[in-house]
Amino acid sequence: xxxxxxxxxxxxxxxxxxxxxxxxxxxxxxxxxxxxxxxxxxxxxxxxxxxxxxxxxxxxxxxxxxxxxxxxxxxxxxxxxxxxxxxxxxxxxxxxxxxxxxxxxxxxxxxxxxxxxxxxxxxxxxxxxxxxxxxxxxxxxxxxxxxxxxxxxxxxxxxxxxxxxxxx
Amino acid sequence: xxxxxxxxxxxxxxxxxxxxxxxxxxxxxxxxxxxxxxxxxxxxxxxxxxxxxxxxxxxxxxxxxxxxxxxxxxxxxxxxxxxxxxxxxxxxxxxxxxxxxxxxxxxxxxxxxxxxxxxxxxxxxxxxxxxxxxxxxxxxxxxxxxxxxxxxxxxxxxxxxxxxxxxxxxxxxxxxxxxxxxxxxxxxxxxxxxxxxxxxxxxxxxxxxxxxxxxxxxxxxxxxxxxxxxxxxxxxxxxxxxxxxxxxxxxxxxxxxxxxxxxxxxxxxxxxxxxxxxxxxxxxxxxxxxxxxxxxxxxxxxxxxxxxxxxxxxxxxxxxxxxxxxxxxxxxxxxxxxxxxxxxxxxxxxxxxxxxxxxxxxxxxxxxxxxxxxxxxxxxxxxxxxxxxxxxxxxxxxxxxxxxxxxxxxxxxxx
Numbered sequence: 001x002x003x004x005x006x007x008x009x010x011x012x013x014x015x016x017x018x019x020x021x022x023x024x025x026x027x028x029x030x031x032x033x034x035x036x037x038x039x040x041x042x043x044x045x046x047x048x049x050x051x052x053x054x055x056x057x058x059x060x061x062x063x064x065x066x067x068x069x070x071x072x073x074x075x076x077x078x079x080x081x082x083x084x085x086x087x088x089x090x091x092x093x094x095x096x097x098x099x100x101x102x103x104x105x106x107x108x109x110x111x112x113x114x115x116x117x118x119x120x121x122x123x124x125x126x127x128x129x130x131x132x133x134x135x136x137x138x139x140x141x142x143x144x145x146x147x148x149x150x151x152x153x154x155x156x157x158x159x160x161x162x163x164x165x166x167x168x
Numbered sequence: 169x170x171x172x173x174x175x176x177x178x179x180x181x182x183x184x185x186x187x188x189x190x191x192x193x194x195x196x197x198x199x200x201x202x203x204x205x206x207x208x209x210x211x212x213x214x215x216x217x218x219x220x221x222x223x224x225x226x227x228x229x230x231x232x233x234x235x236x237x238x239x240x241x242x243x244x245x246x247x248x249x250x251x252x253x254x255x256x257x258x259x260x261x262x263x264x265x266x267x268x269x270x271x272x273x274x275x276x277x278x279x280x281x282x283x284x285x286x287x288x289x290x291x292x293x294x295x296x297x298x299x300x301x302x303x304x305x306x307x308x309x310x311x312x313x314x315x316x317x318x319x320x321x322x323x324x325x326x327x328x329x330x331x332x333x334x335x336x337x338x339x340x341x342x343x344x345x346x347x348x349x350x351x352x353x354x355x356x357x358x359x360x361x362x363x364x365x366x367x368x369x370x371x372x373x374x375x376x377x378x379x380x381x382x383x384x385x386x387x388x389x390x391x392x393x394x395x396x397x398x399x400x401x402x403x404x405x406x407x408x409x410x411x412x413x414x415x416x417x418x419x420x421x422x423x424x425x426x427x428x429x430x431x432x433x434x435x436x437x438x439x440x441x442x443x444x445x446x447x448x449x450x451x452x453x454x455x456x457x458x459x460x461x462x463x464x465x466x467x468x469x470x471x472x473x474x475x476x477x478x479x480x481x482x483x484x485x486x487x488x489x490x491x492x493x494x495x496x497x498x499x500x501x502x503x504x505x506x507x508x509x510x511x512x513x514x515x516x517x518x519x520x521x522x523x524x525x526x527x528x529x530x531x532x533x534x535x536x537x538x539x540x541x542x543x544x545x546x547x548x549x550x551x552x553x554x555x556x557x558x559x560x561x562x563x564x565x566x567x568x569x570x571x572x573x574x575x576x577x578x579x580x581x582x583x
Contacts, residue, residue, distance in 0.1 A: 061354025
């Protein structure tokens with residue numbers, strides 16, 4: 001896990017459903033194809049122009065509706081460095097940590113950024129700095145259990161330890 | 169401890185659990201449908217490479233396809249069948265019904281247990297007093313299938329107390345839609361919901377079903393109704409076995425919210441989201457071309473009976489296609505016995521095989537951009553069924569609108 005992510009931000013609203021991250025007719029397609037359609041219904045420029053380490057910023061309840069993990073996998077495949085939202089739908093939240101996509105819950109973030117601002121996100125401290133405006137926000141700290149999962153790169157590498165109660 | 173805490177404490181081998189802590193719990197049931205089985209099996213085989221530890225706990229239901237419309241989908245189902253057979257898990261093939269109704273009817277859901285599934289509406293099983301929630305493919309592939317376990321953050325419990333007596337023409341579905349609008353999408357993130365109060369407790373089990381069903385759409389982790397005599401009798405009748413029930417202690421809740429629903433009129437969730445709920449009078453007259461009874465919230469025997477009340481002596485509007493999708497083969501059998509199949513057929517409705525219906529237009533129900541559908545489905549996000557607009561309502565409102573050709577107040581049709 002990188003300690004810091006620095007990139008341009010893409011701003012989305014409240015209650016973005018997983019259906020809008022990856023449309024359901026695409027879910028059995030190869031990832032190379034899915035990746036080119038991520039979030040296109042909400043911002044057609046996003047899948048075309050997103051670059052490695054860009055930051056997705058969203059409002060409340062990001063990733064609601066279906067709990068399909070492919071929404072997280074597809075976002076990861078676009079190269080985004082992390083997702084910062086006011087809050088997340090709980091299945092999206094779980095999936096992100098289980099698949100090693102860094103996300104931060106950061107109340108007030110949507111009032112702090114405009115599309116295209118450059119952000120530096122410190123995943124360890126949970127701080128978000130808007131380098132374009134100088135604004136700052138503090139995210140909710142990642143609980144230790146989930147930090148461990150993120151550092152391991154997801155749930156698969158630590159599954160046996162969890163199941164067998166080692167170091168619980 | 170409340171019901172969720174009691175269940176999670178038992179399942180994780182602890183005397184007590186408290187909200188906020190993370191537990192590793194034994195899961196009693198894992199439910200996968202046709203799409204998620206494929207994706208989960210892929211992760212299990214390619215990245216985890218472990219056998220399924222407790223195949224008897226795993227239930228796979230093909231409900232998005234009653235029949236695959238493309239060769240690609242046929243191959244996916246074939247792969248699922250082979251996987252299910254190889255691991256010896258339970259499989260219900262195309263035409264069995266929608267995953268949650270099938271699992272409940274087959275006796276796979278019991279009070280006091282931990283039920284997980286890939287379908288986000290898995291919390292609906294809390295109707296019979298279990299802890300049920302939706303998890304992603306990686307939860308199932310990494311911990312669920314190889315070890316029979318899952319991790320949970322113990323949620324705070326919110327009790328939702330509903331009281332009052334609804335007027336004729338207003339159903340449990342209208343009350344559930346109303347609560348979705350009141351609480352709001354994401355209004356209960358990470359929390360567990362307990363639906364209580366004289367209104368909910370007075371409902372038959374398949375009407376209570378409509379309340380835990382909305383848990384995910386208001387952001388909650390789970391929803392339940394405390395099991396009572398009615399729950400246990402229902403399960404005894406369904407499965408021939410009367411289970412023991414676990415009940416929570418009343419006071420361990422983070423918050424109590426209450427609604428009185430006596431004055432409520434029929435409700436409609438309008439595009440673009442499930443939380444955009446309005447009284448039917450505000451949207452009556454909007455033209456519709458499709459109507460459907462089906463989905464996790466519909467296609468119950470109760471819905472078919474309600475639709476028959478409206479259609480008796482009437483006919484579906486010539487500009488509307490009215491599709492009826494029973495939620496299970498059991499429901500279709502009952503509808504046959506009660507003469508409802510012929511009655512709806514003669515009134516112009518079209519029967520479809522038991523399945524999840526036009527959920528995401530995987531095997532039926534796509535809409536052209538200037539079309540609109542009113543249905544008993546649980547979701548209406550844009551793009552889910554093509555480009556058209558989707559309205560969610562009770563079976564009475566769906567049937568009344570199918571007759572009138574536009575969104576209509578069913579109270580003009582049932583007296």
